[in-house]
Amino acid sequence: MTRLLRLSVLPGLAACLLALAGTAVSAEEHKKPAAVTEISKDMVQVPKPPFTEGIFPCSMCHDPKAMPPNTKRRVLKDMHTEISLHHGPDSRWCLDCHDAYNRDNLHLANGKLVSFNTSYQLCGQCHGDKLRDWRVGVHGKRTGSWNGEKQYLLCVHCHNPHSPHFKPLKPMPPPTRPEAIQIKNGGAK
Amino acid sequence: MDQDACQPTPGAPCPSGENNGRREFLGAAVAAVATALTGCGTLSKEEFLQHNFRELSKEEVLTVIERLEKEYKEKFGREVKVANTPPMPGVMFGYALDLSRCIGCRRCVHACVKENNQSRDPEIQWIRVLEMDKEEGVDLQHAEQYYNPAEVPREGHFYMPVQCQQCKKPPCVKVCPVGATWREKDGIVVVDYNWCIGCRYCMAACPYGARHFNWGDPHLPSKDVNPDTHYLGNRPRPKGVVEKCTFCVQRTRKGRYTACVEVCPTGSRKFGNLLDKESEIRYVLENKRVFKFKEDLNTQPNFFYFYGV
Numbered sequence: 001m002t003r004l005l006r007l008s009v010l011p012g013l014a015a016c017l018l019a020l021a022g023t024a025v026s027a028e029e030h031k032k033p034a035a036v037t038e039i040s041k042d043m044v045q046v047p048k049p050p051f052t053e054g055i056f057p058c059s060m061c062h063d064p065k066a067m068p069p070n071t072k073r074r075v076l077k078d079m080h081t082e083i084s085l086h087h088g089p090d091s092r093w094c095l096d097c098h099d100a101y102n103r104d105n106l107h108l109a110n111g112k113l114v115s116f117n118t119s120y121q122l123c124g125q126c127h128g129d130k131l132r133d134w135r136v137g138v139h140g141k142r143t144g145s146w147n148g149e150k151q152y153l154l155c156v157h158c159h160n161p162h163s164p165h166f167k168p169l170k171p172m173p174p175p176t177r178p179e180a181i182q183i184k185n186g187g188a189k
Numbered sequence: 190m191d192q193d194a195c196q197p198t199p200g201a202p203c204p205s206g207e208n209n210g211r212r213e214f215l216g217a218a219v220a221a222v223a224t225a226l227t228g229c230g231t232l233s234k235e236e237f238l239q240h241n242f243r244e245l246s247k248e249e250v251l252t253v254i255e256r257l258e259k260e261y262k263e264k265f266g267r268e269v270k271v272a273n274t275p276p277m278p279g280v281m282f283g284y285a286l287d288l289s290r291c292i293g294c295r296r297c298v299h300a301c302v303k304e305n306n307q308s309r310d311p312e313i314q315w316i317r318v319l320e321m322d323k324e325e326g327v328d329l330q331h332a333e334q335y336y337n338p339a340e341v342p343r344e345g346h347f348y349m350p351v352q353c354q355q356c357k358k359p360p361c362v363k364v365c366p367v368g369a370t371w372r373e374k375d376g377i378v379v380v381d382y383n384w385c386i387g388c389r390y391c392m393a394a395c396p397y398g399a400r401h402f403n404w405g406d407p408h409l410p411s412k413d414v415n416p417d418t419h420y421l422g423n424r425p426r427p428k429g430v431v432e433k434c435t436f437c438v439q440r441t442r443k444g445r446y447t448a449c450v451e452v453c454p455t456g457s458r459k460f461g462n463l464l465d466k467e468s469e470i471r472y473v474l475e476n477k478r479v480f481k482f483k484e485d486l487n488t489q490p491n492f493f494y495f496y497g498v
Contacts, residue, residue, distance in 0.1 A: 137469040138477075138497065141456035145444040146468070147280075158454070166455065168340035172295040177335060181311045 046154050049116045056116070062103040069100040086163040088126070097122060097161075123155045130155075241368060242381040242420065253383075254420060261425060265411035272419045274442040276375035282436050283376070283463035283470040284447075285479070286350060287497040288327075290457040293318050293341040293348030297449035297458065301352075304437060304448035305423035306415055308407035315434040316352045316449065317398065323347055327482075327494075352449075353378065353399035353434035354482060354490030361391035361400060361433075370431075376463075376491050377436050379421035387429040396483050400433045436460070463491065473497075 061067070073093050076083075085092065099107040106114045106122050114121050124131030133139035137150065140158065144150040159166065216234055235256055239245075245253065254271045261269035298316045307313040319332040323345050332349070342348065359378050362370050369384035370391060392400045406428045418424040419439035426432055437447035441460070450458040461468035473479065477495040
């Protein structure tokens with residue numbers, strides 16, 4: 001129930017905040033390289049987010065002076081046309097998660113900036129149960145040591161944030177049927 | 190011992206005149222008998238005389254390992270390390286598999302083969318992924334292991350990988366007539382491939398189909414050998430012995446995750462210490478809906494299936 005509420009409130013909230021964003025967010029906050037402050041100490045850092053090559057930092061193109069942000073809700077026609085958003089309600093759009101004035105960051109529903117390296121905070125706003133499981137190592141893949149250092153992955157390593165449903169895979173070959181095993185030199189080779 | 194072997198007794202001088210004559214003669218005789226009994230000349234005298242792994246002293250284990258490493262080097266032309274890492278105290282391994290996430294892609298099956306030096310032709314696989322009907326639930330009457338669509342998961346199906354369940358009451362151990370298989374202190378059921386006589390009683394006893402037999406000489410190309418092995422785990426096997434999943438004993442006793450856990454693209458596989466309250470596996474058991482496969486048989490698996498959603 002709360003999740004549903006949040007979902008519906010989120011775009012509205014974000015829109016309000018966008019108007020304020022320029023002033024509301026402290027400049028220092030997003031300058032800090034977002035280390036893994038959120039996760040408890042024994043968890044290790046997450047690998048870099050899987051950006052398409054040459055796309056980050058976003059501010060390379062999104063220079064606020066050369067290209068003032070257009071906060072009008074619309075379907076993008078000129079750039080980023082390869083992204084089709086299949087995530088949540090139809091009304092959701094880019095600037096609900098991406099920050100219009102701090103392009104190299106994302107923002108939470110309350111306007112707090114979040115680096116791409118800790119994007120799980122953003123995902124966890126709606127998917128709180130998954131975030132909880134992820135923290136304890138039950139949602140998502142772990143590699144490394146069962147009794148020591150573990151490597152975590154960000155949500156976006158497995159789920160495309162614009163289309164998060166896990167994509168089908170080609171299965172690896174099935175076992176050989178017993179009758180198909182070749183007998184060679186008086187025994188199975 | 191060597192001096193005793195050829196103690197001249199009155200009226201019966203040492204026949205060879207050398208002090209190790211009888212010993213050598215006995216050794217050769219035993220080797221000849223071994224060759225005759227096994228029907229092949231590949232078994233060395235030392236191998237024939239080797240005792241059950243659990244009865245070996247520390248020194249004997251080291252000798253055996255040294256011999257094996259030499260044999261593997263000759264066979265594969267590269268260094269193969271055979272470890273003898275004992276169970277860690279205070280550790281009982283447990284495994285949990287998330288049925289709500291597994292998509293049946295078989296990455297685990299093949300990662301396991303690569304890690305554990307199974308025969309490649311015919312390929313022995315320790316993990317069997319069953320495709321089941323969502324309408325039927327976990328029902329072996331509606332399970333298919335040879336599925337091969339272009340993409341998984343298939344509509345209306347779910348996937349259930351089955352491997353050794355590392356039972357607390359393993360029927361396979363109970364039936365072994367020679368004690369070549371047993372449950373270790375950390376809960377892993379292992380096989381001494383040098384003590385196994387290949388009777389396959391354990392395969393008949395296992396309700397999970399988790400044991401596999403080397404009908405022929407395991408065909409393992411040397412480029413595919415994983416040189417990081419354990420005596421009770423993934424060291425190359427001879428013909429005529431049974432093998433099974435060991436929770437990657439060569440990795441897990443050093444603190445690493447198993448190969449199947451690390452390769453799973455959906456993160457369905459969870460592994461850890463059941464005695465550690467902070468472990469992932471304990472979180473699963475305490476917070477998720479969990480079941481044991483064929484629980485009614487009272488094999489008491491340390492392998493659990495759960496629904497993560």
